[in-house]
Amino acid sequence: MLQLSIIREKTAEVLExxxxxNYDGAQIISDILRLDDTRRESQKALDDLQAQSNILAKEIGxxxxxxxxxEANALKEKTADLKSRAKELDEKLESARKELEDLxxxxxxxxxxxxxxxxxxxxxxxxxxxxxxIPSSGDYLPHWELAAKYDxxxxxxxxxxxxxxxxxxxxxxxxxxxxxxxxxxxxxxxAGYTEVQPPYMVNAASAFATGQLPDKDGQMYYAQxxxxxxxxxxxxxxxxxxxxxxxxxxxxxxxxxxxxACFRREAGSYGKDxxxxxxLHQFDKVEIVQVTRPENSYQTLEEMRDYVAGLLRKLELPxxxxxxxxxxxxxTSALTYDxxxxxxxxxxxxxxxxVSNFEAFQSNRLKLRYKDEAGKIHTxxxxxxxxxxxxxxxxxxxxxxxxxDGISIPTILRxxxxxxxxx
RNA sequence: GGAGAGGUGGGUGAGUGGCUGAAACCAACAGUUUGCUAAACUGUCGUACGGGAAACUGUACCGGGGGUUCGAAUCCCCCCCUCUCCGCCA
Numbered sequence: 001m002l003q004l005s006i007i008r009e010k011t012a013e014v015l016e017x018x019x020x021x022n023y024d025g026a027q028i029i030s031d032i033l034r035l036d037d038t039r040r041e042s043q044k045a046l047d048d049l050q051a052q053s054n055i056l057a058k059e060i061g062x063x064x065x066x067x068x069x070x071e072a073n074a075l076k077e078k079t080a081d082l083k084s085r086a087k088e089l090d091e092k093l094e095s096a097r098k099e100l101e102d103l104x105x106x107x108x109x110x111x112x113x114x115x116x117x118x119x120x121x122x123x124x125x126x127x128x129x130x131x132x133x134i135p136s137s138g139d140y141l142p143h144w145e146l147a148a149k150y151d152x153x154x155x156x157x158x159x160x161x162x163x164x165x166x167x168x169x170x171x172x173x174x175x176x177x178x179x180x181x182x183x184x185x186x187x188x189x190x191a192g193y194t195e196v197q198p199p200y201m202v203n204a205a206s207a208f209a210t211g212q213l214p215d216k217d218g219q220m221y222y223a224q225x226x227x228x229x230x231x232x233x234x235x236x237x238x239x240x241x242x243x244x245x246x247x248x249x250x251x252x253x254x255x256x257x258x259x260x261a262c263f264r265r266e267a268g269s270y271g272k273d274x275x276x277x278x279x280l281h282q283f284d285k286v287e288i289v290q291v292t293r294p295e296n297s298y299q300t301l302e303e304m305r306d307y308v309a310g311l312l313r314k315l316e317l318p319x320x321x322x323x324x325x326x327x328x329x330x331x332t333s334a335l336t337y338d339x340x341x342x343x344x345x346x347x348x349x350x351x352x353x354x355v356s357n358f359e360a361f362q363s364n365r366l367k368l369r370y371k372d373e374a375g376k377i378h379t380x381x382x383x384x385x386x387x388x389x390x391x392x393x394x395x396x397x398x399x400x401x402x403x404x405d406g407i408s409i410p411t412i413l414r415x416x417x418x419x420x421x422x423x
Numbered sequence: 424g425g426a427g428a429g430g431u432g433g434g435u436g437a438g439u440g441g442c443u444g445a446a447a448c449c450a451a452c453a454g455u456u457u458g459c460u461a462a463a464c465u466g467u468c469g470u471a472c473g474g475g476a477a478a479c480u481g482u483a484c485c486g487g488g489g490g491u492u493c494g495a496a497u498c499c500c501c502c503c504c505u506c507u508c509c510g511c512c513a
Contacts, residue, residue: 056494058493060441060494077493
């Protein structure tokens with residue numbers, strides 16, 4: 001969530017930037033400002049009242065000790081009035097606070113100045129294109145046909161076991177998954193990330209802190225009896241490692257990497273581009289998460305972007321990087337780069353990674369801060385990126401590497417697969 | 424799931440109604456001393472929200488929420504969590 005001080009001090013700019021996300025904040029921001037005034041007035045009044053009560057209570061204690069019960073009892077009567085006024089103020093304060101909080105968490109993050117305007121993916125800005133490896137001609141089957149041909153992914157059985165969007169990987173298909181996960185983790189380790197294995201279910205507080213709630217309620221699987229959510233990405237548990245904490249300056253930047261299965265209900269997306277591995281309810285992903293000082297977060301974003309690009313080059317996949325336009329960005333992000341690989345069988349780009357800087361948006365909810373060298377406390381910045389999500393990588397790999405007698409495995413993955421070809 | 428014990432500052436841990444935002448010790452940080460390291464000594468050492476140009480100051484917070492009381496870390500109720508034993512179990 002946004003810092004109240006920014007809304008208060010730079011109201012016009014906030015509204016302007018929100019418009020980039022096609023978000024009209026006029027009403028909600030004015031409500032927030034009004035509630036904030038109420039909150040502050042009530043708090044000041046209540047604090048003063050409390051101060052008086054504290055003084056009286058102290059005096060009463062002293063009087064009793066001196067045996068002056070009459071005087072003490074006389075003072076007691078005065079406190080009754082203070083108490084009832086305090087109660088009233090307290091209720092007013094609490095309701096203002098709660099209302100304020102409810103509104104505040106519904107305001108999306110401000111997009112960075114460099115975010116291009118626009119409404120849909122059409123308006124995203126291609127910032128890097130590496131298309132030399134896109135085949136200019138030839139027949140390339142889509143991955144679902146290849147999956148069937150070589151019996152490596154069984155969609156029908158997955159559907160029978162669970163439902164659509166839960167594929168069953170078999171034989172070399174399963175081994176390729178495992179190889180990719182290990183490859184991605186090893187690469188991240190080499191780049192200085194620390195590997196963590198997070199829980200796959202989180203409580204509401206965690207889902208709230210990274211911004212999935214209340215914005216994405218309904219997109220997560222929810223185990224009602226235990227009030228737990230299946231994670232849509234490792235970002236949620238891994239970022240929540242630092243909820244309610246104050247890191248030391250020397251601990252920054254925090255660089256974590258985690259493999260996890262991810263679960264998404266994908267409600268509302270039935271029927272479009274859901275064939276094969278294109279859109280799943282359960283998939284595997286290796287996620288990188290960083291916590292940085294505010295002044296370093298954009299440099300870190302570029303580093304993460306370069307890192308992900310490096311992975312795709314090593315996998316010999318044609319790809320492009322797009323900077324998301326305001327309308328296509330997520331609720332929580334200030335700047336996002338999407339990575340798209342070329343699907344030779346489907347003749348289109350597939351999103352395989354999203355690298356974002358959330359600035360202080362998540363940290364404000366997480367209460368994630370750090371103490372600088374002078375002992376001053378600041379809100380940290382958080383970033384994360386997929387590095388990478390498996391299914392569409394697998395789709396692109398299978399489709400692009402079709403050879404006469406099977407599917408050739410990219411050189412760098414061969415030691416991880418311990419086979420060179422799927423046939 | 425059943426029974427019991429317990430949750431206090433970064434850690435250990437004292438504190439059963441007012442003088443306690445909280446002893447002491449450890450850790451951490453700054454400095455002094457020493458030829459270096461170590462040690463010793465001195466000092467600093469919670470967070471949030473208000474007020475103030477600042478020095479500073481008000482309020483709240485001892486797992487969370489509610490209650491009793493003039494006054495709660497301390498008493499009462501509910502919830503959560505941890506530990507021990509039993510049960511179940513990869």
